Amino acid sequence: MPSSLPFSNAAHHLGSMQELRSLCHTLPQADQAAQSAIAYREQQLTKPEGSLGRLEELTRWLGGWQRRTTPQLENVQILVFAGNHGVTQQGISPWPATVTAQMVSNFHHGGAAINQIAKTVGACLHVIPVHNLQPTADFTQSAAMTEQDFLHAVMLGYNAVSSDCDLLCLGEMGIGNTTAAATLAAALFKEKGVIWAGRGTGADDAGLKRKAAVIDKALSLHQHISSDPLEAARCIGGYELAATLGATLAARHKNVPVVLDGFVCTAAAAPLAQLHPAGLAHTCLSHCATTTGQTHRLASYLGLEPLLGLGLRLGEGSGAALAVSIIRAALACHTGMATFTEAAVSQKT
Numbered sequence: 335m336p337s338s339l340p341f342s343n344a345a346h347h348l349g350s351m352q353e354l355r356s357l358c359h360t361l362p363q364a365d366q367a368a369q370s371a372i373a374y375r376e377q378q379l380t381k382p383e384g385s386l387g388r389l390e391e392l393t394r395w396l397g398g399w400q401r402r403t404t405p406q407l408e409n410v411q412i413l414v415f416a417g418n419h420g421v422t423q424q425g426i427s428p429w430p431a432t433v434t435a436q437m438v439s440n441f442h443h444g445g446a447a448i449n450q451i452a453k454t455v456g457a458c459l460h461v462i463p464v465h466n467l468q469p470t471a472d473f474t475q476s477a478a479m480t481e482q483d484f485l486h487a488v489m490l491g492y493n494a495v496s497s498d499c500d501l502l503c504l505g506e507m508g509i510g511n512t513t514a515a516a517t518l519a520a521a522l523f524k525e526k527g528v529i530w531a532g533r534g535t536g537a538d539d540a541g542l543k544r545k546a547a548v549i550d551k552a553l554s555l556h557q558h559i560s561s562d563p564l565e566a567a568r569c570i571g572g573y574e575l576a577a578t579l580g581a582t583l584a585a586r587h588k589n590v591p592v593v594l595d596g597f598v599c600t601a602a603a604a605p606l607a608q609l610h611p612a613g614l615a616h617t618c619l620s621h622c623a624t625t626t627g628q629t630h631r632l633a634s635y636l637g638l639e640p641l642l643g644l645g646l647r648l649g650e651g652s653g654a655a656l657a658v659s660i661i662r663a664a665l666a667c668h669t670g671m672a673t674f675t676e677a678a679v680s681q682k683t
């Protein structure tokens with residue numbers, strides 16, 4: 335069962351968009367000494383150099399952002415932010431908006447996919463409804479959020495990240511949020527709705543067309559956001575996307591590496607990549623359902639290489655949680671394998 339947050343962080347408060355912007359511009363970099371030490375040990379282990387492929391990279395990534403020469407995965411947190419979307423009144427999801435609250439209840443009773451996956455990978459799940467699941471305003475009519483509500487959601491996400499956390503997996507729940515995420519991606523990358531509209535939870539052809547038109551309508555209403563990623567996140571995002579952005583930002587400031595789950599989370603975090611050239615360097619992307627879809631497009635624009643495929647297209651942080659098993663295996667190899675000297679294995683001639 336997802337528990338309530340077991341810590342009380344010194345709560346960060348943000349009074350203005352400008353303060354948020356400065357937090358996004360002043361990001362720490364990875365610990366290069368830790369990364370070099372990890373790379374050095376990797377070379378001594380009983381395998382041909384580079385033969386564990388991406389697993390080797392993952393250990394360096396983990397240690398670099400944890401600032402530890404011996405990375406650890408004792409405390410793995412999954413945060414699932416939930417929110418509702420006024421834009422659902424445009425008929426952009428095949429599911430009723432009431433499913434958001436019903437799924438939050440399902441999470442609390444342990445009945446969702448994420449509950450099962452979290453258990454199998456030994457991660458602690460927290461589900462956080464944002465703004466009491468009150469919907470945002472329909473962003474085809476006005477800004478989705480006021481500055482105050484947007485900053486509140488960002489800070490809720492920011493303060494939900496514990497600095498004791500070794501790895502943070504982000505997930506979301508919000509009927510209609512694939513449209514919010516697609517609109518945000520369309521705004522950030524200055525492309526039309528048809529490029530970014532995806533089938534989400536199973537839109538049919540007519541639904542997909544409606545979605546593309548809704549995105550275009552929002553883009554023409556909010557033209558002023560085109561050069562301001564945070565304004566884009568406020569005007570056409572959603573509460574759970576804003577919280578995801580806040581948590582991704584907090585993790586960077588608190589030395590916590592992040593696994594982003596699929597399209598919605600990655601779009602939510604994308605403003606950070608536009609505000610800082612290495613803004614998402616502490617993140618990895620869990621999965622892309624296909625190699626042709628919108629997540630793949632977003633990943634390639636952001637320089638993120640998904641860890642998994644598996645046709646996953648659920649959300650809830652399910653892909654991010656699954657990726658923990660790979661990251662655990664990477665770390666187990668790095669810490670548990672013998673060196674050539676220890677195992678008396680001959681080196682390459």
Ligand SMILES: Cc1cc2ncn([C@H]3O[C@H](COP(=O)(O)O)[C@@H](O)[C@H]3O)c2cc1C
Nearest residue numbers: 427506507508509510511512534535649650
């Ligand atoms: C039962 C159910 C469980 C889910 N778990 C995650 N999502 C996923 O689908 C939603 C977004 O899709 P769209 O934009 O098409 O509405 C999000 O809540 C996402 O997490 C679910 C959706 C449903 C119906």
Ligand SMILES: O=C(O)c1cccnc1
Nearest residue numbers: 534596597598647648649
């Ligand atoms: O890839 C995702 O993040 C996704 C896809 C469908 C529904 N919800 C989320």
